[in-house]
Amino acid sequence: FGRAKKKLERLEMEMKYASSAREGQVKRARILQHELKETIHENEALAAKLRREEAHSADLDRKIQHERALRLQELHRNMVMKGGKQQSDALGRRMEDAAANISSQLEAAQARIKVLEATKNVQTRMHSAHDGEVFAVRSELELERKTIQILRENIRKLQAEVDAGVKKERALADEVSRLRRGLT
Structure with missing residues (x-):
């Protein structure tokens, strides 16, 4: 009986430890599930923000192209009237270069936004909350906001x-x- 009693006590202790371990695993699973829900929510918010930024970038690009076309037409018409075609061409080239530079910056910003969206998708698939990664994405979004502000200033x-x-x-x-009137 002594051996059976010791074996029974040992089995009871092992059952208690196993029960405690299961409870710990359940609690840990709940914590991980909660963190996962928070990450998914944050990723959805980031995705919405990225879509807004992409739409804003596309809108800026359309406005730049439209404004550029209007200004080039106006400059060309004015320069031809005055006989200053060379000035018109030089100014037109400068405007085209500036508009092309801004357009390339917008394209780069859009590319960075796509990279951020890809990063968000990877995070969703991994189903883990990494504060450092979320902070990096937020920092990159802040950098994109600053880039857009610079583009607006340009x-x-x-x-x-x-x-x-x-x-x-x-x-x-x-x-x-006035000179023509003076000549006549």
Whole structure:
């Protein structure tokens, strides 16, 4: 009986340890499940934010292209009227270069947004919450926001340059008109 009793006590102890281990595993599984839900929620929020940024970038690109076309038409028309075709071509090239530069920056921003979206998809498939990765994605989004702000500032500068060119051209047209009146 002594051996059976010891064996029974040992089995009871092992059952207690196994029960404690199962409870710990259940608690850990619940914690992991909660963290996974939080990660999925954060990833969905990031995906929505990325879609908004992509739409905003596309809208900026369309506006730049439209504004560029309008300004080039206006500059060409004004320069041809004044006989300053060389000035028009030089200014047009500068505007095209500036617009191409801004467009390439927008494309780079869109590419970075796609990279961020791919990162988000990888995180979803892994089903794990990594605060460092989420922080990195947020940092990259902040960098993209700053890049978009820089692009907006470049557009404002380009607009100011175009307005100054138009003003200068108008002044030249007025001067040509005044000189023509003086000759007649």
